[in-house]
Amino acid sequence: MRESYRAIQMHGAHVVAVGTGSVAQARRLVETGTPFPCLVDSQLRLYRLLGLGRVGVGTLLDPATYANYWRGWRHGARQGQVTGDPRQLSGVAILDAGGRLRWRHASRTVGDYPALADVLAALGGIVGSP
Amino acid sequence: MSALDRPLELGDVLPDVPLENWEGETARLSSLRGRALLVVCVRYYG
Numbered sequence: 261m262r263e264s265y266r267a268i269q270m271h272g273a274h275v276v277a278v279g280t281g282s283v284a285q286a287r288r289l290v291e292t293g294t295p296f297p298c299l300v301d302s303q304l305r306l307y308r309l310l311g312l313g314r315v316g317v318g319t320l321l322d323p324a325t326y327a328n329y330w331r332g333w334r335h336g337a338r339q340g341q342v343t344g345d346p347r348q349l350s351g352v353a354i355l356d357a358g359g360r361l362r363w364r365h366a367s368r369t370v371g372d373y374p375a376l377a378d379v380l381a382a383l384g385g386i387v388g389s390p
Numbered sequence: 391m392s393a394l395d396r397p398l399e400l401g402d403v404l405p406d407v408p409l410e411n412w413e414g415e416t417a418r419l420s421s422l423r424g425r426a427l428l429v430v431c432v433r434y435y436g
Contacts, residue, residue, distance in 0.1 A: 268428055271426065272425055272426065273426040273427060274422045274425050274426070274428070275430070276419070276422070276427065276428075277431075277432060277435075278429060278430070278431045278432070279431075279432050279434050279435040281435045282435070283410055283411075283412060285434075285435035286410075286411070286412040286435055287412040287413065288435075289412070290412045291412075297411060297412070297417070298412055298435065299409040299410060299417050300409060300410040300411075301407070301409050301410075302410065306407045306409065306431065307431055308396075309398050309404060310397065310429075311398065312431060342434055343434055343435070344434040345434070346434060348433055348434075349433065350430075350431050350432050350433050351431045352429065352430050352431070353428075354426060354427070354428055354429075355404055355419070355426065355427040355429065357423060357425055358423065359404050359419070359420060359423050359427075360402065360403050360404075361398045361402050361403075361404055362400065362426075363400070364400070379428065383426060383428065386426055
């Protein structure tokens, strides 16, 4: 995500990360160089508004869950302390300048993030090419 | 689930949900209007 930030900025868009966990973890990310705001939604209201799903039995049975874990592991991702709600699935949304929801990716399982190319294409369709 | 928490449809305006910033202060995404906004909701910070 940090590596993608420059490409997203070229579209003139703001970027924020939102997590369900602790303010202390968000602070650590900002203090260690994350170039965009890291916010916390401990009540999960934003997640519900964006229609993001929950980890369930289907998630545990989905081979993509384990493939995503393995892909993350190979790229150096290591799980730290879990805070917040570990059953909450992730997602990505794009709002236009007026705050309208224009694009959304609701993760089907753990680690299911959209490709950067797809995000940039959606962003370009909303704000125009850089 | 209240009406304010019903999932949005594409084209709906996001209500002004209060979040917390990394210093524990209230942060509102509405303060970033005027430019497009990419919101990445992670499972958790860890």
